[in-house]
Amino acid sequence: MRSSEPTIGWFMLSEADRAAANRLLASASSDGTRDELGFAPIHFAFADRFFPGTSVQHAQLRYAFFAAWSYQELLERTAGERFPVDELFEIERRYSCRLIRTVERSDRPLEGSGISGWTKYQAEQRPVVRASTIYWTALRSWGMASRVAGLGEPPTETQLRALWPRLEVREDGDEGKSTTLDIFKGLPPAPPGWRNKTGALGFALRASEAEYLRRLWGRAGAGGTRPLLSRLTEQGVTTESLWSSSVRRAATSSEHHALTLAERAAAVACIARAAHSALIERKRNEDRKLEEHRHSDALPGLIEEHQDKALDLDVPALRKETNIDDALVKFIEAVIAWVREGKPLEAIAATITARERDLKDVRAYLVNEQRRRDWSKGIASPLDYRWPVVREMILRVREAT
Template structure:
């Protein structure tokens, strides 16, 4: 097996070391040189390395990437740019991975604690992990049921292992977007996780002079203090926000929109809107006029995505039936009803306005127009099959379900739903803040 090792510079290969008519080296000299090269290559340190993840680890990482790419639904048809554009406009800093809002404080307090003990040193991922493991174990002991508790990585902590994706990674974007994290070390904005870890040794500065005092950077200006006993290894730790934490978030959310403006998220908090549907009159009434226009555009795009996903699922089901000589028809049965439910909304979509708002590319815009035309003409599933196949193949290559029989074997999916723009998660956040105030 070739492990990607390379000979030391200038050594070449055995073939390159062989004598030529002009080199005039003796056979003994050649053999000696080749033997030396082989000894050096065997003892050389590998130039690259790798590590192996278990199947469970890979599955967990894949779940994170899949859910982060869109609205929690696998995005085989590439609607993620629309989802991101509207979700980030209405609810900046949020993610479908944000199961418990108070994690933003747990992460911030963890970094504060780490900085207090390692200021001026190189960043230690191991120390951060120990802090995360400590508070995670306390959370685990504080809930009755772990399944669905929102505790990040609890299955790994229970097995005394490290999570594949830690809470500090999942929630760091929120700390930056909501300006909980502050610019440090001369940066013009709050650092990314990678930047912060690289800058860690520079977070301590000294005043001029031999007796100058050291000063540690403030990573989170105005952050509420952690609860008493934060550094304890045992004791109850809860996800419920304290009033001071809720007020802090509410204040920051007021300026979390584009250019420091008030986003829809903040306006919904002000009016206590937690309706089941993002498209309710209460949401529209809380929105500014530009946001109401964007909401209307987002709802129409969500309907187009729902129809396209429903047709895609029905087509996979059809082809898998042919593969397996089966007669499944769950998605085929659902398709006509979904088309009728979303038909009017989908056909009202202004694709040009959508492109202006979301900056989607030409291929996605053309695909949307194809879906709309198919719906308008009320044509059968086979009429859209080619467009769906090409779209998925262009995005997923050989991994596309519609062209890969092996991948279709284990395919499972719920009935298609419209894009939700993270509203279920955001609705929970709003409820969490309101309960604390």
């Protein structure tokens, strides 16, 4: 048997890089909250239906254009060659540094500015996760990226890189004339000076960009249908709550049903997470001889606030709508039964511990004393299905049109 050289390589990330990557994965897993109890399938099912292409990582809507213009610039220079990953990094560095300098000149803090990877760029390093990767799903889902090279749908970023050498097509005859395939048909042009290394650059959409998104969002739903995202944008609905009457007026009858299920499922998740946090807090107090009661004190109020919605949840209908698995169904039913019976926290402790252990194994907080040492968490809240992010997107589009 012929031997071969190993093909697996290793690379090392700093502690800060690993922490950043973990934060990204944790927040992307559900609604921006660590998903220790496995509610992410419900979050994704409803968020993707109502707001396709969105993500909790989408801090600034205009990044979708930055990503598209970056790839468009690369296409003009390197289509037909091997994908130039280093050049993409440099394009992203170029416009990111312009964003940073623009914010700094405005005397606003960079923290909270929405600039992706600004701490790394300031340290003259590369971000752990590039902005174009964070926003590529939006480009695909909204139809900003087109189908190429015989694919049945717009390519993933990985697929596009693999296809890069095939994006320059040489015609038969005509002295070998070549054509570069257009990935971003109808994309508004990059702003003047896009390729400059200096000059102000901001996140405010131009009118042409906002109108472009409105058109795309109008057919971004399943099978090219109009999703709730589009109708909310057209009607200018930016209420604080996803459960407002304004949102429901914009919804179709089937979306009304889905919104009801989503709101009630969000209430169950809030109560379960609150109980989970109270249990961790209690164990952490035992571990470290502490007297902390923030989560234990909050639990009764959260149950009182959300129990009516939780008890009204039609679990079979939720399962049909979201295709969640048996384990999550049984866990939801156990939480609802616990709330209905009004039993103390100890009565649900074994169920929550088993649920977290099944999902996280030895990393489960309730069975891992070492992980509990640095545990810190805000008071539990219902699933939000990305509405805070989507609300900001709608505001950005409305401001520009």
